[in-house]
Amino acid sequence: MQENTTELDRALETEGWLGRITIPPEQRNAFAARTLALRRQLLLISVLVGLGFYTAFAAGDWFAVPDRVWLALTLRFAVILPCGLALLYWLRHARCRLIVQQYVTCAFHLLAVTLLAVLIALSDSVNALGFVFANYAVLMAMVISMALPWRLVVILAGIVVAIQALAIALGPLQLSVLQLHNIMIAIVIVGPSLCANWLIENERRRHFVLIEREENRKRQLAEQRDMLSRLAALDPLTELANRRGFHAGLESDLERYSPDNVMAIAMIDIDYFKPYNDHYGHAAGDRALRRVAQALAEAARPKGRAGRLGGEEFAIAVPGITAEEVVLYAERLRISVQRLAMAHHYSTAASVVTVSIGVALGRIPAGNTAALFEVADAALYQAKAAGRNRVVIHDLIQPVADASWRCFSAGAP
Ligand SMILES: Nc1nc2c(ncn2[C@@H]2O[C@H](COP(=O)(O)OP(=O)(O)OP(=O)(O)O)[C@@H](O)[C@H]2O)c(=O)[nH]1
Numbered sequence: 001m002q003e004n005t006t007e008l009d010r011a012l013e014t015e016g017w018l019g020r021i022t023i024p025p026e027q028r029n030a031f032a033a034r035t036l037a038l039r040r041q042l043l044l045i046s047v048l049v050g051l052g053f054y055t056a057f058a059a060g061d062w063f064a065v066p067d068r069v070w071l072a073l074t075l076r077f078a079v080i081l082p083c084g085l086a087l088l089y090w091l092r093h094a095r096c097r098l099i100v101q102q103y104v105t106c107a108f109h110l111l112a113v114t115l116l117a118v119l120i121a122l123s124d125s126v127n128a129l130g131f132v133f134a135n136y137a138v139l140m141a142m143v144i145s146m147a148l149p150w151r152l153v154v155i156l157a158g159i160v161v162a163i164q165a166l167a168i169a170l171g172p173l174q175l176s177v178l179q180l181h182n183i184m185i186a187i188v189i190v191g192p193s194l195c196a197n198w199l200i201e202n203e204r205r206r207h208f209v210l211i212e213r214e215e216n217r218k219r220q221l222a223e224q225r226d227m228l229s230r231l232a233a234l235d236p237l238t239e240l241a242n243r244r245g246f247h248a249g250l251e252s253d254l255e256r257y258s259p260d261n262v263m264a265i266a267m268i269d270i271d272y273f274k275p276y277n278d279h280y281g282h283a284a285g286d287r288a289l290r291r292v293a294q295a296l297a298e299a300a301r302p303k304g305r306a307g308r309l310g311g312e313e314f315a316i317a318v319p320g321i322t323a324e325e326v327v328l329y330a331e332r333l334r335i336s337v338q339r340l341a342m343a344h345h346y347s348t349a350a351s352v353v354t355v356s357i358g359v360a361l362g363r364i365p366a367g368n369t370a371a372l373f374e375v376a377d378a379a380l381y382q383a384k385a386a387g388r389n390r391v392v393i394h395d396l397i398q399p400v401a402d403a404s405w406r407c408f409s410a411g412a413p
Helices: 002-012 025-064 066-093 098-122 126-145 150-170 176-232 243-254 273-280 282-300 323-338 370-385
Strands: 262-270 305-310 313-319 355-363 390-395 406-410
Touching: 025 066, 025 098, 025 126, 025 176, 066 098, 098 126, 098 150, 126 150, 126 176, 150 176, 243 305, 243 313, 262 273, 262 282, 262 323, 262 370, 273 282, 282 305, 282 313, 282 323, 313 323, 323 355, 323 390, 355 370, 370 390
Parallel strands: 355 390
Antiparallel strands: 262 313, 262 355, 305 313, 390 406
């Protein structure tokens, strides 16, 4: 992505006002796609304007070619007009490549230019030379308005100049000064038209490159924002969700829940972690935290969402679980840590690292889990008080008759 941006930045570094902005190869198709509709529209407009021009100027034939008026009118209305209308229809409905449409449209304009040149060659009237100007005007309009590729534009200009020179050479006047005029007019009209084509095309490229660069920047910013919010929700040590990420994930889960949905919240705390840290060292404590986190996350799958709420305290939220399932589930969590068999000679609960687990099972009133967390916290406190390495479950849906909580396990050392 970064490379892409510098490539685009480099594309804008052009020297001088005729410096060509080059679009990076991988962006060329995007540029072509983005300007396709515009270029097709410009072709249509050029034919429409051309048709208006070729037909409206029929009135000038009586002045320009009085000896060939009927031929001029026939060429305009029997050849150019039907061809132009057919071309408009084709451009509107054909689904072929743009370059083909550009070539065909150029061919149409060249046909019109050639027919006017035929009148120059056949007419004895000196006024017929007015068509030279007319043809160059057509060429200018084509070159500037049709957004044609530069190479095609140069070829087109060359053909028009040659057709004009040929018409003058074949015409009755055959004056070399007229050829000179042809060249002069070509320089005055064609030259600036080519420059205009170049500058407009360059401007389109610059516009595209700037927009692409802007979009790239926006994409990068969005990616960085996503990454930052992922990092802000993650505990770097264990790579579990941190308190913030855990609650955010839970909230998005709750959006799918109705008040009747059942959820279990398990609060989990490592037993005698302070002595563990003090005797085995902080680095060993970190390693233990990582392994416990991994074991809990694996045991919690696939239903549970695990997080590290801080220090040596973890939480797991399990949606849609029954009272029977929650017992086995919580036991699975507890045993998963005990099975790591990480020696802990300073714990009175066991000779290995163990956890105490407090679980609250209940419905979620109006998407609010705070009450469940409070009850789970109280259950955890009870599990600690009862000797640690055990699970205490508060079933808020069907409380046992004589006690609001049940201690389900006292893990064997
Ligand atoms: N290595 C390490 N230790 C941590 C981290 N966060 C908290 N602790 C330690 O965890 C210990 C928590 O101690 P206590 O809250 O007294 O809990 P405990 O010793 O486990 O006692 P009980 O929970 O009652 O069994 C403290 O020594 C903290 O320094 C951590 O990121 N890395």
